[in-house]
Each structure stands twice: as C-alpha cells, then as structure tokens.
Amino acid sequence: MFNAQGLSSIKDLPNPKGNTQVWILLLLDAPQRFKSDLSFLGGLINWTSSYNDDVVVSDIAIPYGRYHMKVTSFNMSLLSTETTTVRSYFKRRMVAWIVSECRLPRSQSEVINQLQKLIPVDVFGPCRSLDCGDQDRCLEMLRSHYKFYLAFEKVSCRNYITGEFWFVALQHDIIPIVMGLPREDYEKVAPPQSFIHIDDFQSISALAKYLYKVSNDINLYQSYFEWKRNGFVSFRNPWPVLGDAYWCDLCFKLHNMPKRRRIRWNIHEWWNYETQCGIYTVNHHHP
Numbered sequence: 001m002f003n004a005q006g007l008s009s010i011k012d013l014p015n016p017k018g019n020t021q022v023w024i025l026l027l028l029d030a031p032q033r034f035k036s037d038l039s040f041l042g043g044l045i046n047w048t049s050s051y052n053d054d055v056v057v058s059d060i061a062i063p064y065g066r067y068h069m070k071v072t073s074f075n076m077s078l079l080s081t082e083t084t085t086v087r088s089y090f091k092r093r094m095v096a097w098i099v100s101e102c103r104l105p106r107s108q109s110e111v112i113n114q115l116q117k118l119i120p121v122d123v124f125g126p127c128r129s130l131d132c133g134d135q136d137r138c139l140e141m142l143r144s145h146y147k148f149y150l151a152f153e154k155v156s157c158r159n160y161i162t163g164e165f166w167f168v169a170l171q172h173d174i175i176p177i178v179m180g181l182p183r184e185d186y187e188k189v190a191p192p193q194s195f196i197h198i199d200d201f202q203s204i205s206a207l208a209k210y211l212y213k214v215s216n217d218i219n220l221y222q223s224y225f226e227w228k229r230n231g232f233v234s235f236r237n238p239w240p241v242l243g244d245a246y247w248c249d250l251c252f253k254l255h256n257m258p259k260r261r262r263i264r265w266n267i268h269e270w271w272n273y274e275t276q277c278g279i280y281t282v283n284h285h286h287p
Helices: 076-089 106-116 135-145 163-172 183-189 204-216 218-223 244-255
Strands: 024-027 047-050 065-069 093-098 121-124 146-152 175-179 231-235
Touching: 065 163, 065 183, 076 218, 093 135, 093 204, 106 121, 106 146, 106 175, 106 204, 135 146, 135 163, 146 163, 146 204, 163 175, 163 231, 175 204, 204 218
Parallel strands: 024 047, 093 121, 093 146, 146 175
Antiparallel strands: 065 231
C-alpha cells in the first residue's frame, strides 16, 4: 500500500513489482489539495482506496463518516434520544463556526458577512476575535451552547464531506448548515433530514429567517434529530486513522480476489482537479 502524498516519481516505488503482489494506492486528500501528477503509476496500481465511495474511484472506500441504520424496538435508547434533542432545543446561542485558516474562499466570506448582519454567528479561530481553547473545550462549548454549525467544506471536490460535518456537528447534537457540495452529494451519505443546505434558499435573508424558525419551533428543531431513532453515525477521528473495519474489508477483498487482477492504467484521468473538483458554486451572493 502506497500513500499518494509520499510519491513524486516512479523512483519512489519498489522495482521490480512482484508477480503476486497487489499494489494499492491510498488517496487520503482531495485532488484540489493534492495536485501531483500520478500518471507515472499507470499500469502498476491494482486497487485504489480513498474518501470517495464512488466505485470508479475507490476499490476500498474510506469516507470521513457513514450513516448506519439500526434495528431496534422502543427502549431506553429512544428515550435518551428524545431527552437529548429536547435539551439541545433550549441551548441559548444560534450559529457557530471554528475556522483554522486565516483566509477564506470568497464565497464563504460573503455568506458569513451577510449572515452575521441578520443572525448571531460566532466565528472562532486563530485569526478571529473569539477563541474557545483546545479541541475538547471547543467541542464541549458547541454541544452545550449552539444550535447550528457552519459545516462549510474548504474544497469543493466530489464526495469530499469531512469531519466538520460528521464529527463536529452530527456527533455533538448540532444541526449542520452545509455549503461546498451539491445537495445530492450530502443526501447520498448523510442521515435523512439531518442538515440544512444553503442552496435551498433564494437568499441569505431567507436562510436566516428559516434558522430563526427552526430555533423557535421545537417540533421542527427535533425533526433534524429524528434520524437518531433509526440509526447512528460513525466517523474517522482523528483522521486518517484506518480502523479495524477497514483492514477487515481489505483482507476480505484480498481473499476473494478474481484470478484476473484489475489494473489501473490511467489514474490521472479520473483523479485530478478537472474531473473531481470545482463542481459547486454558491447560488446566491445577495442578502
């Protein structure tokens, strides 16, 4: 298994390749962040493994998170879910965002600037006026005080839905407000009715009004947590730890591999910025 981020030329690979070996390319980051030309790997790689669960891209998917359905009857876990969402409804603060970068994409800056004029939005980070401390303190603060979280993706690449959505928001009983990918990308993997997509609104003003509506209607607010009755989310934290399930999946595939092994001839053809990224632009910049 080779991490693509550690490869720059064919000299980084063993020579020659063993006849019985299966070479797997690990792609942990989006092409927009990792722009090296991987064409030199053509004809050498058998399988690929990435965050993208599209079978064209990944033979073994390793997404940031997943939603799992569960089989259950009425029990204390349902009562616990009900209690948690009711408690979350009475949180006092509206919208939060934790930003590690000092410079934001223009589209995100415009949305934030407009939204802050209409609704309380607290932005935390090293280049912001607010600081919440280390990760554990920040996450506890979010869980205890905020109803919504801006889970904006830093890059716009197909199926690149990161821990901002899975870990920071869903795991901590906060409704994520998403931007960065088309709605259908989120709907493929996210719990049903678990997020608010910015493209569902004709203006930032309409979004702000809806957030106030959700915040003041306990039934509408709780509908965003209904998925917890029927399922749960798993996520990779800290990323990119490869857990037991990943290695079990890999082992199963190796033991059930067809005699004629697949060969990836042109990786750069489908793993590049042009085919995977630049897929989304926000539909509105007006208040």
